Amino acid sequence: LQTIEKEVDWNLEIGAITRRCCEISAPSPLFTRIKDYPGGRIFGNPLAKWSRVALAMEMAADTLPVDIIREYMQRRKNPVKPVLVSDGPCKEVKHIGDDINLLDFPAPFIHHGDGGRYLSTWHFMVNKDPDSGWVNWGMYRQMIHDEKTLGSILIPSQDGPSIYYKYEARDKPMEFATVIGPDPISALVSCNPVGFGVNEVDIAGAIRKEPVELVQCETVDLMVPAHAEIIIEGIVMPHERKEEGPFGEYTGYSAGGRAPRPVFHVQAITHRKDPILTMSNMGTPLDDWDIVSSVGFSADFTHELQQKGFPIRDVAYVVPQCSVHLVVVSTKVPYAGIAKQIASAIWSTKGGLTTPYVVVCNDDVDPTNLDMVIHAITTKCHPNNGITKIPNTVGHALLAFSDPHETIHNIGQWCLIDCTWPTDWPKEHIPTRMSFEVNYPKEMQEKVLNNWGKYGFKE
Ligand SMILES: Cc1cc2nc3c(=O)[nH]c(=O)nc-3n(C[C@H](O)[C@H](O)[C@H](O)COP(=O)(O)O)c2cc1C
Numbered sequence: 109l110q111t112i113e114k115e116v117d118w119n120l121e122i123g124a125i126t127r128r129c130c131e132i133s134a135p136s137p138l139f140t141r142i143k144d145y146p147g148g149r150i151f152g153n154p155l156a157k158w159s160r161v162a163l164a165m166e167m168a169a170d171t172l173p174v175d176i177i178r179e180y181m182q183r184r185k186n187p188v189k190p191v192l193v194s195d196g197p198c199k200e201v202k203h204i205g206d207d208i209n210l211l212d213f214p215a216p217f218i219h220h221g222d223g224g225r226y227l228s229t230w231h232f233m234v235n236k237d238p239d240s241g242w243v244n245w246g247m248y249r250q251m252i253h254d255e256k257t258l259g260s261i262l263i264p265s266q267d268g269p270s271i272y273y274k275y276e277a278r279d280k281p282m283e284f285a286t287v288i289g290p291d292p293i294s295a296l297v298s299c300n301p302v303g304f305g306v307n308e309v310d311i312a313g314a315i316r317k318e319p320v321e322l323v324q325c326e327t328v329d330l331m332v333p334a335h336a337e338i339i340i341e342g343i344v345m346p347h348e349r350k351e352e353g354p355f356g357e358y359t360g361y362s363a364g365g366r367a368p369r370p371v372f373h374v375q376a377i378t379h380r381k382d383p384i385l386t387m388s389n390m391g392t393p394l395d396d397w398d399i400v401s402s403v404g405f406s407a408d409f410t411h412e413l414q415q416k417g418f419p420i421r422d423v424a425y426v427v428p429q430c431s432v433h434l435v436v437v438s439t440k441v442p443y444a445g446i447a448k449q450i451a452s453a454i455w456s457t458k459g460g461l462t463t464p465y466v467v468v469c470n471d472d473v474d475p476t477n478l479d480m481v482i483h484a485i486t487t488k489c490h491p492n493n494g495i496t497k498i499p500n501t502v503g504h505a506l507l508a509f510s511d512p513h514e515t516i517h518n519i520g521q522w523c524l525i526d527c528t529w530p531t532d533w534p535k536e537h538i539p540t541r542m543s544f545e546v547n548y549p550k551e552m553q554e555k556v557l558n559n560w561g562k563y564g565f566k567e
């Protein structure tokens with residue numbers, strides 16, 4: 109943590125500082141003097157480093173990403189129900205009705221070229237399925253339109269948005285609550301594609317090893333974490349749209365363009381005394397998304413593939429270099445076609461919808477080792493037979509490679525990069541890896557290692 113007492117401008121300066129912090133792996137900044145906002149505070153890049161996730165999970169700060177993911181998977185197996193409380197810090201100050209002004213918060217203008225000031229970039233939206241009463245948590249950016257309304261991109265394949273479109277089909281308004289400054293684990297889980305019908309709050313409880321305390325909202329029939337910094341409550345009307353975007357996105361580009369999108373009407377704001385506005389700065393790696401999606405997607409895909417009985421070794425949503433759009437699975441290959449089967453299983457999950465590239469390797473490849481993965485792709489993937497393209501699948505408006513038509517219609521494109529040796533090749537046709545570990549007899553390896561210093565090498 110780096111407390112910044114020098115006055116900073118909400119207009120681009122906070123954005124530029126938080127972006128640079130991501131890129132040079134600097135401490136998370138806490139801004140305590142913000143131009144035009146006496147007393148206002150902003151906390152940036154909450155989980156943009158692996159050490160912060162480790163600390164949030166009460167593990168040693170230097171825990172390796174692969175061990176964080178394994179621990180996460182382990183804890184995820186035992187969901188912990190929330191407990192309901194009657195009051196909490198998020199209720200210290202209440203603004204209802206005419207007393208609401210979103211511009212009272214120092215929402216930063218984050219990237220040059222953004223469509224406006226984004227108030228919600230480290231938060232989650234709570235909403236309820238009208239059929240089952242199930243409640244979803246999901247992090248979806250929110251831009252300030254004016255004192256009392258926000259705008260957001262509601263991508264239909266996402267859980268929270270799909271609920272909105274159900275209300276809209278019935279011509280009904282939808283209640284929402286935005287939770288800004290939740291505990292770090294609840295924020296992380298709200299970014300994970302846990303799937304429709306699964307309670308993010310129970311998974312957050314599992315990872316925290318302690319239930320989340322929930323408190324009733326003032327004006328909508330929803331519960332929110334009692335310890336959050338700021339709660340925004342209101343409704344989204346059916347069919348109403350207002351121009352929103354673009355926004356500097358997780359893909360590392362400005363994305364989504366400016367388009368008519370749903371409008372969030374605010375009815376109440378409650379917050380702590382002197383609340384801290386939390387924010388992330390999406391852009392080129394690493395940022396908070398790279399970390400939280402590495403943890404969440406890797407865990408979800410592993411869970412899915414293990415459930416289906418695939419003989420996998422490890423799954424990495426490209427940990428820890430940058431986790432956008434590519435998953436690597438290393439597996440045993442007991443029969444022909446397993447790579448296609450694994451890719452199909454991944455694409456059938458919620459997270460698979462935003463994972464256009466699936467790389468499948470034999471189990472001698474450590475999927476968290478990018479050098480090995482690139483070596484496998486360039487040497488083992490047959491440029492003609494090894495690549496399977498699935499055209500015109502599910503996509504969304506933020507994918508940088510999409511053409512204009514695909515962007516508007518949420519059309520995706522998927523690609524399997526199969527780096528496993530074909531099972532129908534004669535054994536003698538399969539090349540042997542020429543590496544110290546694989547190629548040389550064990551005795552020779554030991555001899556060389558034992559004599560390493562004697563040869564004159566320092567390391
Ligand atoms: C800072 C940040 C902003 C995000 N904004 C959006 C967004 O505007 N729209 C969206 O569909 N997903 C967004 N995401 C990704 C979702 O949080 C993620 O896909 C999550 O799985 C959604 O929850 P759901 O699976 O319950 O729909 C964002 C993630 C982060 C970290």
Ligand SMILES: [Mn+2]
Nearest residue numbers: 244267302303
């Ligand atoms: Mn969900």
